[in-house]
Amino acid sequence: MxxxxxxxxxxxxxxxxxxxxxxxxxxxxxxxxxxxxxxxxxxxxxxxxxxxxxxxxxxxxxxxxxxxxxxxxxxxxxxxxxxxxxxFSRSFQHVALCPELTIAENVMIGLDRLSRAGWLHAFLPLPAGRKERARNRALALGALERLGIAQVADSRPAELPPGLLRLAEIARAIVGExxxxxxxxxxxxxxxxxxxxxxxxxxxxxxxxxxxxxxxxxxxxxxxxxxxxxxxxxxxxxxxxxxxxxxxxxxxxxxxxxxxxx
Ligand SMILES: Nc1ncnc2c1ncn2[C@@H]1O[C@H](COP(=O)(O)OP(=O)(O)OP(=O)(O)O)[C@@H](O)[C@H]1O
CATH class of the missing domain: 3.40.50.300 (P-loop containing nucleotide triphosphate hydrolases)
Structure with a gap:
């Protein structure tokens, strides 16, 4: 590193x-x-x-x-x-959120560079993974809150209009500060x-x-x-x-x- x-x-x-x-x-x-x-x-x-x-x-x-x-x-x-x-962080021209994940989980992917074991580890049902997942979820909620869209944290992308999806993508881009x-x-x-x-x-x-x-x-x-x-x-x-x-x-x-x- x-x-x-x-x-x-x-x-x-x-x-x-x-x-x-x-x-x-x-x-x-x-x-x-x-x-x-x-x-x-x-x-x-x-x-x-x-x-x-x-x-x-x-x-x-x-x-x-x-x-x-x-x-x-x-x-x-x-x-x-x-x-x-x-x-360095970026968003792309086309919305690219993972449809199977909630908005909070999509935002947590943006913590990859900060994760000790990688974001996939944080999704596994292991004790270390659970702790990391709780920490990452709190950070994701903070990023959504900062953009004023914390209320969509547990929605899935298909349930949301383009404006909220765009803000969710930006939340993913800023969650790692x-x-x-x-x-x-x-x-x-x-x-x-x-x-x-x-x-x-x-x-x-x-x-x-x-x-x-x-x-x-x-x-x-x-x-x-x-x-x-x-x-x-x-x-x-x-x-x-x-x-x-x-x-x-x-x-x-x-x-x-x-x-x-x-
Ligand atoms: N990988 C590549 N191989 C060959 N040409 C490329 C490649 N990437 C970009 N270009 C060319 O570079 C030029 C600039 O493209 P670019 O997408 O950076 O423009 P842009 O200003 O972002 O355009 P837009 O506003 O339409 O998105 C274009 O002519 C494009 O075809």
């Missing part, structure tokens, strides 16, 4: 990150700094490279060039499980009321110890919750700034935001 830890309130620094598959350049020379204590938005047209960027941060994709650093640790060569152990939380299109498939609830939940997650990055096409949500926004276009960083600065940037309006009104 790595003795390295990322101290609280460290920014995540990305320097000259590039990614290509064969001859296709997916990300080109991305340099930026993601601050703890802020909600950062990552926006851009379809195919701009947003998910690929997340995949580079979590180690699913190996960048062809560039560095990723946090708290003095070089991360770009670490495999995904090492980055997870250092506190990550240092870096990457949310990929959390508002996808949600109606306007669910999106409003999501925005309120995201604001509650803002914390001095957390780098929180949201990829999203819902511009109302992004402009509402984000402190800072980075705009990608065909794999390049096109612009960055506060929501007001990004909204007023003519290049961003031309390649992306202009589409919103059409």
């Amino acid at each position: 790595s003795a390295a830890v990322i101290q609280h309130a460290e920014p995540l620094r990305v320097d000259g990150l590039s990614l290509s598959f064969g001859g296709i350049q997916v990300l080109s020379d991305i340099s930026l700094r993601l601050e703890a204590g802020e909600i950062t938005g990552l926006i851009g047209p379809n195919g701009a490279g947003k998910t690929s960027f997340f995949n580079c941060l979590t180690g699913i994709y190996a960048p062809t060039q560039g560095g990723i650093e946090m708290g003095g640790l070089r991360l770009e060569a670490l495999p995904p499980f090492r980055r997870a152990a250092l506190g 990550p240092r870096v939380l990457l949310l990929d299109e959390p508002a996808a498939g949600l109606n306007s009321i669910e999106t409003r609830d999501l925005a309120a939940a995201l604001k509650k997650l803002r914390s001095p110890d957390l780098v929180l990055v949201v990829v999203e096409h819902d511009m109302d949500l992004i402009m509402d919750v984000c402190d800072r926004i980075f705009v990608l276009n065909v794999g390049r960083l096109l612009a960055s700034g506060t929501p007001a600065q990004v909204r007023a940037n003519p290049e961003v309006v031309k390649v992306y935001l202009g589409d919103e009104d059409e």
Whole structure:
């Protein structure tokens, strides 16, 4: 096990990150700094490279060039499980909860990196497993509570609407108290009321110890919750700034935001 830890309130620094598959350049020379204590938005047209960027941060994709650093640790060569152990957590574009498990049990899966024997052990009817399961359930309930949905702890995914499922997924992503939380299109498939609830939940997650990055096409949500926004276009960083600065940037309006009104 790595003795390295990322101290609280460290920014995540990305320097000259590039990614290509064969001859296709997916990300080109991305340099930026993601601050703890802020909600950062990552926006851009379809195919701009947003998910690929997340995949580079979590180690699913190996960048062809560039560095990723946090708290003095070089991360770009670490495999995904090492980055997870250092506190990287993410949610995916499509809801991926296990239908056979309750919401609390689904959230407990997010404690894998903290579990001594792995989460499966905590589900087995052994004394050590029972103790660990009780501890994990309490942590899962805490995460659900933090997002205001503790009442669905014992429901199964099929019983719940998309908005609650999305929040349950985020509960699973935060239950291990990550240092870096990457949310990929959390508002996808949600109606306007669910999106409003999501925005309120995201604001509650803002914390001095957390780098929180949201990829999203819902511009109302992004402009509402984000402190800072980075705009990608065909794999390049096109612009960055506060929501007001990004909204007023003519290049961003031309390649992306202009589409919103059409
Ligand atoms: N594993 C891969 N192999 C080849 N090309 C890939 C791979 N992953 C991503 N790409 C390509 O990289 C480009 C960026 O894709 P990516 O999914 O990162 O964009 P995105 O900004 O997240 O798009 P969207 O908003 O539609 O989700 C696309 O052209 C995509 O086809």
